[in-house]
Amino acid sequence: KQSDVVITMLPKNEHVKSVYEEAFNYVKEGQIFIDMSTISPHVSSSLSLLLESKGAHLCDCPVVKSQPAAISGTLGIYVGGKKEIFEKIKDILSCMGSNIIYMGDNGSGLVMKLLHNALVGQIQNGVNEVMSVASNLGIDLNDFVKAISYGGGQNFYMDGKAQNIINNEYKTAFSVANMHKDAHLMNDLLKENNLSYPGFINTMEVYDKAMNMGLENEDFSATFKVVNKR
Numbered sequence: 742k743q744s745d746v747v748i749t750m751l752p753k754n755e756h757v758k759s760v761y762e763e764a765f766n767y768v769k770e771g772q773i774f775i776d777m778s779t780i781s782p783h784v785s786s787s788l789s790l791l792l793e794s795k796g797a798h799l800c801d802c803p804v805v806k807s808q809p810a811a812i813s814g815t816l817g818i819y820v821g822g823k824k825e826i827f828e829k830i831k832d833i834l835s836c837m838g839s840n841i842i843y844m845g846d847n848g849s850g851l852v853m854k855l856l857h858n859a860l861v862g863q864i865q866n867g868v869n870e871v872m873s874v875a876s877n878l879g880i881d882l883n884d885f886v887k888a889i890s891y892g893g894g895q896n897f898y899m900d901g902k903a904q905n906i907i908n909n910e911y912k913t914a915f916s917v918a919n920m921h922k923d924a925h926l927m928n929d930l931l932k933e934n935n936l937s938y939p940g941f942i943n944t945m946e947v948y949d950k951a952m953n954m955g956l957e958n959e960d961f962s963a964t965f966k967v968v969n970k971r
Contacts, residue, residue: 756778772792775799817839817842819853870968917948
């Protein structure tokens with residue numbers, strides 16, 4: 742009731758909808774809502790229209806990077822909403838992130854976040870597969886990672902997650918459960934737009950199997966166990 746700006750960050754569509762449906766009773770003209778959840782762009786856009794009926798505004802502002810960046814205030818933030826509202830909240834967002842980019846109308850920030858995580862999932866799948874093959878063909882995995890670093894195959898997730906795999910220790914920076922949720926949100930978005938790509942489908946299926954294996958609370962690199970089981 743008393744806030745000019747309200748920030749929310751919740752796990753799933755149903756949580757965000759529940760909070761905003763209750764908060765709607767107290768919304769006042771000119772209020773700005775910043776939702777940093779990773780949810781369906783369609784759900785977020787619908788909520789923005791609901792708030793606009795009372796003269797309030799919503800920006801979808803999902804984040805990228807993980808716990809260390811959250812602690813240091815250096816998250817990446819994708820913003821969807823009215824450009825003039827983005828200009829008003831930039832200073833607030835800069836308290837949490839050092840890389841902030843305006844993507845377009847309501848829902849655009851979330852589309853970008855789902856694309857980002859879909860790419861992360863596919864890169865990790867690639868890392869998992871080549872490391873599994875290397876192991877099966879008798880190449881020492883530490884030597885493999887070093888050799889990859891000499892060429893164009895070097896990538897952030899090979900550098901950051903290889904020791905998880907080698908040591909079979911999956912301390913969670915971003916969980917299997919969260920990536921599973923995002924893979925399904927991405928698949929829903931593709932279906933809504935009559936699009937289909939095999940890489941996205943494969944990612945979703947890998948995370949479905951990881952959930953069935955009880956890996957939901959482990960780091961998403963634990964999907965190596967799914968690939969290696971093949």
